[in-house]
Amino acid sequence: MTFQDPPAAKIDFASWNAEFRRLSGEGRRPPSPRASIAPGTAALGTPLCFVELEGNLRLRTLRFDNSLASLRLWSFLLSENDRLAAARRAGTKIVGTLKDLGTVPVIAYSSPRALAFYPDGAWWIPCLMEMSEGLLRIADAAGFGDEACPVRATLAAFLNQAHFPMPDLLVGAVGACCDDMSCVMQRIADLDIPMVWWELPYRRDAVTPELVGFVAREFDRVRRAIGDIAGDEISDDMLAAGIRKANVVRRTLSRIRDLAYSASPSPFPALETQICEMMALHFCSDLDSCTAILADVLQTIERRIENGEGVLPRDNCRVVWVNPVADLRIMNLFEDMGGSLAGTEYLFRHALLPIPEDRPPLEALAEAALKDPMIGTAQYRARLVIDEARKYGAEGVIVSQIPGASHCATEGVVIRQEVRRALGIPVLEIVTPPVSDAAIGQLATRFEGFFEIIRSRRSHG
Amino acid sequence: MSLDVRRLLPPGTVATESRGEALSGPSVCAWCKSALGSVEDGVLWVGAATCDQMRRCLEFAGRKTATPPIVIHAPKTRTSEAEDLYLSELTWAAGELERRTGRRLDPGKLQRSIIVRNGLRRRIRDLRPALSGSDFVALVHLDALTAAGPMDALLKHPPVSRPAAPGLPVLVAGSPLAPGDLRWLDLLESSGFRIVADASCTGDRAVDFEVDEVGDPLEALARAYFRRPPCIYIRPNDAFYEYASMLARNRGVRAVIWRSVRGCDLYGLETKRAEKRLGLPFLALDMSYGDVDSPRLRTRVEAFAESLR
Numbered sequence: 001m002t003f004q005d006p007p008a009a010k011i012d013f014a015s016w017n018a019e020f021r022r023l024s025g026e027g028r029r030p031p032s033p034r035a036s037i038a039p040g041t042a043a044l045g046t047p048l049c050f051v052e053l054e055g056n057l058r059l060r061t062l063r064f065d066n067s068l069a070s071l072r073l074w075s076f077l078l079s080e081n082d083r084l085a086a087a088r089r090a091g092t093k094i095v096g097t098l099k100d101l102g103t104v105p106v107i108a109y110s111s112p113r114a115l116a117f118y119p120d121g122a123w124w125i126p127c128l129m130e131m132s133e134g135l136l137r138i139a140d141a142a143g144f145g146d147e148a149c150p151v152r153a154t155l156a157a158f159l160n161q162a163h164f165p166m167p168d169l170l171v172g173a174v175g176a177c178c179d180d181m182s183c184v185m186q187r188i189a190d191l192d193i194p195m196v197w198w199e200l201p202y203r204r205d206a207v208t209p210e211l212v213g214f215v216a217r218e219f220d221r222v223r224r225a226i227g228d229i230a231g232d233e234i235s236d237d238m239l240a241a242g243i244r245k246a247n248v249v250r251r252t253l254s255r256i257r258d259l260a261y262s263a264s265p266s267p268f269p270a271l272e273t274q275i276c277e278m279m280a281l282h283f284c285s286d287l288d289s290c291t292a293i294l295a296d297v298l299q300t301i302e303r304r305i306e307n308g309e310g311v312l313p314r315d316n317c318r319v320v321w322v323n324p325v326a327d328l329r330i331m332n333l334f335e336d337m338g339g340s341l342a343g344t345e346y347l348f349r350h351a352l353l354p355i356p357e358d359r360p361p362l363e364a365l366a367e368a369a370l371k372d373p374m375i376g377t378a379q380y381r382a383r384l385v386i387d388e389a390r391k392y393g394a395e396g397v398i399v400s401q402i403p404g405a406s407h408c409a410t411e412g413v414v415i416r417q418e419v420r421r422a423l424g425i426p427v428l429e430i431v432t433p434p435v436s437d438a439a440i441g442q443l444a445t446r447f448e449g450f451f452e453i454i455r456s457r458r459s460h461g
Numbered sequence: 462m463s464l465d466v467r468r469l470l471p472p473g474t475v476a477t478e479s480r481g482e483a484l485s486g487p488s489v490c491a492w493c494k495s496a497l498g499s500v501e502d503g504v505l506w507v508g509a510a511t512c513d514q515m516r517r518c519l520e521f522a523g524r525k526t527a528t529p530p531i532v533i534h535a536p537k538t539r540t541s542e543a544e545d546l547y548l549s550e551l552t553w554a555a556g557e558l559e560r561r562t563g564r565r566l567d568p569g570k571l572q573r574s575i576i577v578r579n580g581l582r583r584r585i586r587d588l589r590p591a592l593s594g595s596d597f598v599a600l601v602h603l604d605a606l607t608a609a610g611p612m613d614a615l616l617k618h619p620p621v622s623r624p625a626a627p628g629l630p631v632l633v634a635g636s637p638l639a640p641g642d643l644r645w646l647d648l649l650e651s652s653g654f655r656i657v658a659d660a661s662c663t664g665d666r667a668v669d670f671e672v673d674e675v676g677d678p679l680e681a682l683a684r685a686y687f688r689r690p691p692c693i694y695i696r697p698n699d700a701f702y703e704y705a706s707m708l709a710r711n712r713g714v715r716a717v718i719w720r721s722v723r724g725c726d727l728y729g730l731e732t733k734r735a736e737k738r739l740g741l742p743f744l745a746l747d748m749s750y751g752d753v754d755s756p757r758l759r760t761r762v763e764a765f766a767e768s769l770r
Contacts (some may be wrong), residue, residue: 101524141734150725174537179513179726182537182696187734189697197696199543202510202534214546377520406726409488410521417524441479 005300008309010063010269010335016071029137054078055129058435063332065272065311069121072293076284077275082116082283084165087115091228096167097282098154098188099181100200102351103369104171105282107223110242112238113230116286120165120181121148121187121278126434135160136434142187147406149180149453150326158188167193169229175200176375179406187442196225198433200375215366223362239361245287247354252294253280254352257344259301261392264318266308266340271331273341274324278378280351311335317454318342320389322399322415323408326434330400333440337447342395343388345381349373378411382418389423395454401431426453463652467507468605471495473639475751476732485521490724491749492636493518497525506530506563507554511726512694531557532677536687548683555679571678577609582668584616589665593626595646598638601667628655629769632709634738635720635728635746637662645753650716652759653766658708660701665708666690694727702738709741715767716742718762723749742769 011019056078062360064070066154084094095116097104108116126136136155139148157163170193172185177200189195198218201211227233256276260268268276276297283290304310312335318341325331350371357366373381385397397419416427428450471477471496493514500506500522510516510532523530532765533550536543541647555566586599604612631654638646638661649656659665670678670689673681690704708714716741721728729747736743745767752758 089465136588144730148730172696176516176534177513180730182694183726183730186696186698186731190734197538199536199538199540199546201536201546202516202532204532210549214542217542258732378517379520379524385591404488407517409490409514409724410485410517414520414524 004303005067005155005303007082008267008311009066010332011066012063012312013060016064016066019066020071029394052342056128057132058128061329062271063269063336065269065300067300069293070268070272071295072296073272073275074294076286076289077278080285081164084115084270087285088165093168093226093305095164095226095229096170096193097421098170098172098185099119099183100173100198100369101172101348101372101374102281103219103365104222106171106218106242106355106365107234107239108226108247109245109283109287110238111226111230111234112230113232114226115285116282116283117164117167119154119157119167120151121281122154122163123152123326123434124328125157125163126150126153127329128254131435133162135163144184144187148183149178149402151181151184151405153434154329155184155187158191169193169208169225170195171225172197173200174198176202178374180404194225194229196222198222200369200372203370203372203376205380207367212363212366212369215361215369216360219362219365219369236361239365240357243355243357243361243364245291246283247357248291249287249294250280250352251356252291252298253277254354256294256298256301257352259298259305261341261343263301263305263310264340265314266316267304267310268297269311269331270321270335270339270341271295271328274328274344274346275421277344277352278324278347281348312340313338316336316340317451318393318395319454320344320385320392320394320397321346322385323347323398323402325432326402327432329434330432330436330443333444334398334447337444338451339447340396342392343385345373345388347374349384377417378407378414381411382415385415386419386422389419389425394425395457396425396450397442398450399429401428401429403431403433426450426457462558462562462566462570464558464562464564470505470602470605471639472490472499473641474751475749478750484525485518485651488724490514490636490726491722492577492639492725494724495639495641495750496582497522498554500525501528504528507532507558509533509535511535512725514724514726531561535694537694539691539695539700540622544684544687547687551679551683561595566679571682572674574609575672575678575681576674577613577665579671579674581609581612581616582671585668588616588619591647591761594633594650594659595643597656597664598646598659599640599643601663605663622704626650626655628653629715629766630655630657630713630719631716631739632656632658632660632705632712632714632739633664633718633720634660634739634762636722636725638664639750642753644746645720645758648759649756649762652762653770654716654718657712658705658714660690660705660708662692666692666704671758692727693731698731702735705739706756709739714741716744716765718744718746718765720746720748723747 093114095108095114096119097116105116108114135153135156138159139152144152174182174197223234262272279290316338319339322345324346350368355368373384398413399412412429419427467664471492477495477498478491483495504524505528506519508519519530519532531554533554537546556622589597633656672685691700693701719735732745
């Protein structure tokens, strides 16, 4: 099948459906776990999953990138549960990884008989299904009300067992993690799913050899637990191979980020780049397909830059975005009001950095995990934001607070102070609930005001 | 090290909570807000990353005083590796204190201090059955705030305490209690309850352990604090419930009053689970420091007492 991407643009759901009908059956292959997909071939996961809402009502209000690479990305994202179910049927063991964001999945994927996914990702379900699924009500009834982070939807998804297959093993990172997630994990631990807890220590200024040694030993416990349920030991060589494969994804993402956040006009929308970055966490339950899909995105971005194409006006305000948004619509709104991503800090920078390949694999993984921006000081995280702003020439920073998240209670203030001191650029703090329709008006006004400030600074220095 | 050390104990007043909120934000827990609202300039903060908010509060306090805090990791798991990590964290903190203050840690002095503090905790434990709930917590607060010598003198000749009043025996558990919360304990005891067990960080758990008086004193400290009745933040937290249940069983507890300070996830989000695990009539309260003896709260407490008669 040949599908020529139209000129770069953002299109709505109905327009994508119209485009979708032009795709031949060749492009609509059913999911095949771990199948290799050549870049440029349209493999859409579950056929029609993008056209039929399957309860994901939010898609109707979003605007999407119009490339085939974007369609594949969305389809891959939205068909994850199908892949998990297929993997379960094929006898693959499913490892649910909680909190660590990016490292334990590399261990799981090193086994040919296991795959990892993040139940934490269920925090997007209330947004995607526009609350029709009732997860937050279930969480509320379980004692996790609005005072808790939207990640409480994860607990609800475990309680109603309607959104993903129950894992064969849970691996929970505790220690210097947020309080909400720690409480969610404790409740999930009551559900009689085998669970391994590992200690993710607080990192002061630097990653010390002692901490690396400690976490490496913790990962050794995790590796043995995964090996036990998978039925085969995971050797150092298997881990090293797993690291190399993960690094392919990380290198591709690094290139995507560099191009998407530095080019003007912006070649790929904020919403889709956020999804790309999220792929680093657990490869959306299929490492090989993830690698191919990201390669396709990269090719699309490269081609657009070469052609001088973009999805946003060239003069949109260049902004570093801090924290993932629970409501995907906000990334659309940000761009519609005049923003353009010039860097991000989505809580999991460590998952984007290459894992060292020149040392014992458990130590390499430990070193990677200890770069987690959430286990150190807010000042460290502010430095990441500042580096990002410098690297991509940002004109402002938006800190999107996650309502109820313990780290958000004070972090925004520190980031604001540090960014202003180091760069003197404006910082906007917003709060993004899982479905922000009621707040869209005030958020639009605040974005507008923020971009006016940036434009005024352009004019007056 | 002959340093002037005060335990971080937020006053637990509306004024300090408000000041702390102005410095940080509305979502910070009331305990941390009150602590931040009472920060003095020039103080070196030393603390443990127990919960996420506390660790961030320490960083925040350090920013306010322009003196970087000394923060160690408090492990949440209870493995032998985690225990060793805790020891290495304490050792690091001692070295950092030496570096920052120019004083040396004298192991002999530390050992003597351990012996004295063990004695103080024993004395408080002995006094405990005769004390009202608020007087007991006040003693725990004093023990945390006062140098060993004056505390020893105080306990040798304790001020006349109100004896524990008769009432329905209850276990109090939840977020740590600040001095401002003593009025809340008084409210409970004037509403028909007798606080016979306190599983908060400022209750029985604070004195219900001994530090080994022989061997390396720093290691003894680390082992004792790691192994003492744990806070709810450990994962899994079964040992917390086993301790609280043991207290309840041994002291004839008939009901549980579970209280979280506003914004404290670790206790607030645990409420439903705690009710199930403890298996006793249960009153859950989520409070800021403006609520400690409010009429609304009194009504709820009295209604709970009535339901148990």
